[in-house]
Amino acid sequence: MTRIARIEPIHIAYPDSNDFNTTRRTVLVKVETSDGVVGWGECIAMWPEACNAVCTVINEGFLPLLRDHEAEDIDGAWTLMRRHVFWYGEGGIASLAISGIDMALWDIRGKVAGKPLYELFGGLRQERLLANASAHVNKRGMDACVEEVAGFFAAGFRSTKLGFAKKGESNIGGDPDTDVEFVRRLRERLGPDAGILIDIGNGVRWDADTAIDVANRMAEQEIGWYEEPLYPTDDAGYRKLRASTSLRLASGEREFTEAGYRRQMEFIGAIDVYGVDPARVEGITGFRRVDALCTQHGKVINAHAWSTAITTAASLHLSLASPNAEIFEFKPFPVVVQDEIVTEKIWHRDGWAYPLTGPGLGIEVREDVVRRIAA
Incomplete structure (x- = not known):
């Protein structure tokens, strides 16, 4: 019987060219079995103190708990971890820590079986997904921002998701009229067939009436969805927005648990597209539970894969094995x-994301690179 022998969290830090080489952080997790099979996962904690806290939870909480546990008993390990953190773990740091270990255990299961993960999930539900260039609108001047996005389509992407009010040199996200004009000019530049998704983002603080006004003006440009124009927990605001616009509304990437998504679907009822991150939502196991809720409630799921190739791989397997995904996000910059x-590198072909065919996550992690960028 294959058992868990070692669990190692690795805090990494690296310059991200998507944001002017701002230092971005995350925690990778390496799990090794008693017979030498290695699985990789990720916990997207991002801030230094959060990454350090995730490492502490794994080293001092989960490693003693799971050492010698049967490696292929993923449901049992997931349940043990959730029960262990019952006092402090319905979301937050604990959910991030669970995510990385769960992802690594699924990688191990696929490697032991000699199958890609999507086969363990019941096979492909989609042969391919539209490749989406997911980027921040952060260059100086509207013309530069429009032309940068046009460059994504020239490089073969068929869709783009654009985050407003990010760090950088752009004023997009600072003024509703400017934001609407940017989307108008973008549609004019790209033509009628380009997929445009707008992520208003954490840097914007609108009230519901402003969000409604912007939504209805952006709807004229036929954007695919309108993501988080209000704070994620503004339930009344989202209900008002839902009743006042035809645009599809997206949210969820800052949620942590199946219970949190169920609450949104059953009691709020305003969101059409749910962003779900397997490196945040208690792993592959958590993602699949949320995906089942999306099936039950007729919602779209979108893997928030904007981190390392480890999370990208997990997200790609999960998305192609789901009937609820429409696109797949890539970082368009190196x-x-x-x-x-x-x-x-995991990349699109002719504007489409295709399955990875290797066992487990279907990737070979270069540990020398991981060690080089360890914090």
Whole structure:
């Protein structure tokens, strides 16, 4: 019987060219079995103190708990971890820590079985997904921002998701009229067939009436969805927005648990597209539970894969095995954790995301690169 022998969290830090080489952080997790099979996972904690806290939870809480546990008993390990953190773990740091270990155990299961993860999930529900260039609107001047996005489509992407009010040189996200004009000019530049998704983002603080006004003006440009124009817990605001616009509304990437998504679907009822991150939502196991809720409630699921190639791989398997996904997000700029951390970069072909066919996550992690960027 294969058992868990070692669990190692690795805090990494790297410059992200998507944001002017701002230092971005995350925690990778390496799990090794008693017979030498290695699985990789990720916990997207991002801030230094959060990454350090995740490492502490794994080293001092989960490693003693799971050492010698049967490696393929993923449901049992997931339940043990959740029960262990019952006092402090319905979301937050504990959910991040669970995510990385769960992802690594699924990687191990696929490697032991000699199958890609999507086969363990019941097979492909979709042969391919539209490749989406997911980026921040952060260059100086509206013309530069429009032309940058046009460059994504020239490079073969068929869709783009654009985050407003991010760090950088742009004023997009600072004024509703400017934001609407940017989307108008973008549609004019790209033509009627380009997929445009707008992520208003954490840097914006609108009230519901402003969000409604912007939504209805952006709807004229036929955007695919309108993401988090209000704070994620503004339940009354989202209900008002839902009743006042035809646009699809997206949210969820800052949720942690199946219970949190169920609450949104059953009691709020305003969101059409749910962003779900397997490196945040208690792993592959957590993602699949949320995906089942999306099926039950007729919602779209979108893997928030904007981190390392490890999370990208997990998200791609999960998305292609789901009937609820429409697109797949890629970082359109080079970054070490996508380009160098695995032996073969995960990338689109002719504007489509296709399955990875290797066992487990289907990637070979370059541990020398991981150690090089360890914090």
